[in-house]
Amino acid sequence: MINRRTFSKAVGLGTGAAAVSLSGLQSNASAAARQPGGTPAPTVPSIVPGTHTGFGTIKQIKAGVLDIGYAEAGPAHAPVVILLHGWPYDIHSYVDVAPLLADLGYRVIVPYLRGHGSTRFLSRHTPRNAEQSAIALDIIALMDALKIDKAVLAGFDWGSRTADIIAALWPERVTSLVSTTGYVITNVKAQLTPASPAVEHNWWYQWYFATDRGKQAMENVDERIALCRYVWTLVSPNWHFDDATFQRTAQAFHNPDYAAIVLYNYRWRIGLIEGEPRYARYEKQLAAQPSIHVPTITLDPALDPFTPPGDGTAYRSHFTGPYEHRTIANIGHNLPQEAPTTFAQAVVDADHL
Numbered sequence: 208m209i210n211r212r213t214f215s216k217a218v219g220l221g222t223g224a225a226a227v228s229l230s231g232l233q234s235n236a237s238a239a240a241r242q243p244g245g246t247p248a249p250t251v252p253s254i255v256p257g258t259h260t261g262f263g264t265i266k267q268i269k270a271g272v273l274d275i276g277y278a279e280a281g282p283a284h285a286p287v288v289i290l291l292h293g294w295p296y297d298i299h300s301y302v303d304v305a306p307l308l309a310d311l312g313y314r315v316i317v318p319y320l321r322g323h324g325s326t327r328f329l330s331r332h333t334p335r336n337a338e339q340s341a342i343a344l345d346i347i348a349l350m351d352a353l354k355i356d357k358a359v360l361a362g363f364d365w366g367s368r369t370a371d372i373i374a375a376l377w378p379e380r381v382t383s384l385v386s387t388t389g390y391v392i393t394n395v396k397a398q399l400t401p402a403s404p405a406v407e408h409n410w411w412y413q414w415y416f417a418t419d420r421g422k423q424a425m426e427n428v429d430e431r432i433a434l435c436r437y438v439w440t441l442v443s444p445n446w447h448f449d450d451a452t453f454q455r456t457a458q459a460f461h462n463p464d465y466a467a468i469v470l471y472n473y474r475w476r477i478g479l480i481e482g483e484p485r486y487a488r489y490e491k492q493l494a495a496q497p498s499i500h501v502p503t504i505t506l507d508p509a510l511d512p513f514t515p516p517g518d519g520t521a522y523r524s525h526f527t528g529p530y531e532h533r534t535i536a537n538i539g540h541n542l543p544q545e546a547p548t549t550f551a552q553a554v555v556d557a558d559h560l
Contacts, residue, residue, distance in 0.1 A: 246559075247559075248555050248556050248558070248559035249311055249555060250552070251311065251548050251551045251555055252310075253548045254307065254547060254548055256303060256544065256545060256546065256547055257452065258303055258547075259303050260302065260451075260455065261299075261302065261455070262298065262302065262305070262317070263278075265277065265278055265324070265325055266278070266279055267325060268349070269352065270345070270348040270349045270351065270352035270353075271345055271347075271348030271349075271352075272328060272329055272330070272333050272348075273326055273327065273328060273329060273345055274328075274329055275318050275326045275345070275348075275349050275352075276319045276324050276325030277298075277316055277317060277318040277319065277349070278298050278315075278316075278317040279314070279315065279316055279317075280305045280306055280308075280315045281308065281310075281312065281313050281314045282312060282313075282314055284314070285313055286312075286359070286382070286558070287313070287314045287357075288308050288316070288358060288359040288361065288554055288558075289315075289316045289317075289318070289346065289349075289355075289358045289359070289360050289370075290304060290305065290315065290316070290317045290362065290366070290543070291318070291346070291360065291361070291362030291363075291365070291366030291367075291369050291370055292317075292319075292320065292323075292362070292363075292364070292365070292366050293362070293363050293364020293367070294364060294469060295434075295435035295438050295439070295460070295469075296364065296456060296544075297319060297323050297324055297456045297458075298317045298318070298319055298459070299452075299456045300363070300456075300543050300544045301315075301317045301544070301547075302455075303543075303544070303547035303548075304543045304547045304554075305317055307547060307551040308551055308554060308555070311555060313554075316349075316353070316358070318345075318349055319462075320342060320345070320365060320366075320369075320468075321337065321341075321342060321345055321464070321468055322337065322462055322464040322465045322467065322469065323459045323460075323462055323468075324458070324462060325462075326462070327462075327463075327464075328464060334483060335464050335467035335468055335471060336471060336482070336486070337467075337469070337471040337472035337475065338471075338482045338483070338486055338490065339368055339369070339372060339393050339476075339493065340372060340486045340489035340490055340493060341483075342368075342369050343369050343376070343489075344486075344489075347373065347377060347380065356380070357379065357380050357381060357382050358380070358381070358382060359381075359382045359384070359385070359554060359557060359558050360373060360374065360383075360385070361384070361385035361386075361550070361553070361554050361557070362386065362387065363387035363388070363540070363541070363543060364387070364388075365472070367386045367387045367388060367389075367391050368392060368393065370384055370385075370386055371386055371390060371391055371392050371499060372392055372493060374499045374500075374501045374503070375392065375492075375493070375497040375498070375499050376489065376492060376497065378499075378501050382502075383501055383502040383503065383504075383557040383558050383560060384499065384503040384504070384557060385504050385505075385550070385553045385554050385557050386503060386505050386506070387505070387506045387507075387542050388505075388506070388507060388508075388511065388513060388514055388515075389505045389507070389515070389522035389525075390496075390505075390525040392493050392496060393476050394494055394496060395475070395490075395494065396478075396494065398476055398477050398478060399477070399478050409512050409513060413476075413477060416469070416470050416474060417474055417477065417479055422466075425465075425466040425469060425470055426466045431465070431466065432457050435457065436453055439453065439541070442511060442512055442513070442540035443511075443539030443540050443541050443545060444510055445537055445538070445539060445545075446541065446544075446545045496525065498524075498525055499525055499526050499527070499528070500527050500528045501528050502528050502530070502557055502560035503528060503529070503530050503531075503557065504530070504531045504532070504533065504553045504556060505522070505526070505530075505531075505533070506533050506542060506549075506550070506553055507533070507535065508535050508539055508540060508546075509534055509535060509537065510537060510538055511538075511539050511540040512540075513540065518532060518534065519532030519534075528560075530560075533553065535549055
């Protein structure tokens with residue numbers, strides 16, 4: 208989930224602008240997003256969340272150190288959108304978003320991140336590393352394997368961080384960006400300083416994963432699935448998902464490397480694990496909190512406990528290209544699955560900035 212230091216900094220900024228309504232956001236944003244020639248961005252048809260339940264055949268491709276599983280929709284030679292999920296979620300966060308974008312003429316790629324679903328390491332000797340640059344390099348390798356020169360990148364949670372990193376370090380590979388909860392590139396040194404009590408409370412599972420008890424829970428499949436479901440209820444208080452919806456995603460948590468990847472990621476982010484030397488140069492660049500120059504729309508789900516209150520000013524300075532910010536009322540952490548039309552519209556509008 209998001210960088211707690213970014214959230215802690217934002218807490219003191221006040222409530223800022225009120226959350227906009229879903230309907231008002233879509234009409235106003237679509238009118239504002241224009242192609243260079245002045246053509247309006249298309250309006251995404253509104254659908255009920257949960258309209259779709261699956262992707263059909265999951266494809267596999269060897270890319271970098273992984274055999275990556277991914278869903279694909281839309282025309283093979285169309286402009287590409289890559290949708291990146293977070294924790295504790297999987298590609299089903301985009302089960303409604305992907306067909307909406309495919310119907311508008313995009314080629315949509317939705318990969319399982321390392322440690323999730325059908326994505327597997329090619330060698331048992333590869334360290335089960337999950338520092339932020341390693342995950343970003345997985346997506347670069349996927350693009351190379353699929354011969355995708357550049358794409359619109361959109362994500363939330365780990366997916367936002369991964370998209371932000373690629374936009375910052377490899378901007379030539381990014382057409383535009385949709386980043387939920389803003390700029391979430393991790394600064395490990397900043398993470399070492401205690402945050403406010405309310406912020407620390409939100410991150411209870413991060414401290415849990417730092418203990419042997421948390422490790423044991425994550426390494427037990429039943430316990431990890433129960434924990435993930437509990438997190439869903441906390442971070443999306445208005446999302447009344449059913450058992451079938453959760454179970455479709457929970458299948459991704461059976462990956463043999465799931466526990467190792469999740470534990471590494473959260474322990475590394477709070478300085479309990481040293482990164483690998485092969486990623487050191489990237490992490491040094493990311494520690495400097497590089498600016499993002501590509502056209503960007505940031506989204507803040509108003510009911511997400513990790514969303515800084517306000518209007519995006521807490522991280523606005525990190526985005527130096529064409530930019531819009533939107534706060535989405537009555538929506539929690541899993542924004543693309545809770546409000547697929549709104550998320551898809553942001554992708555289309557970002558592509559037209």
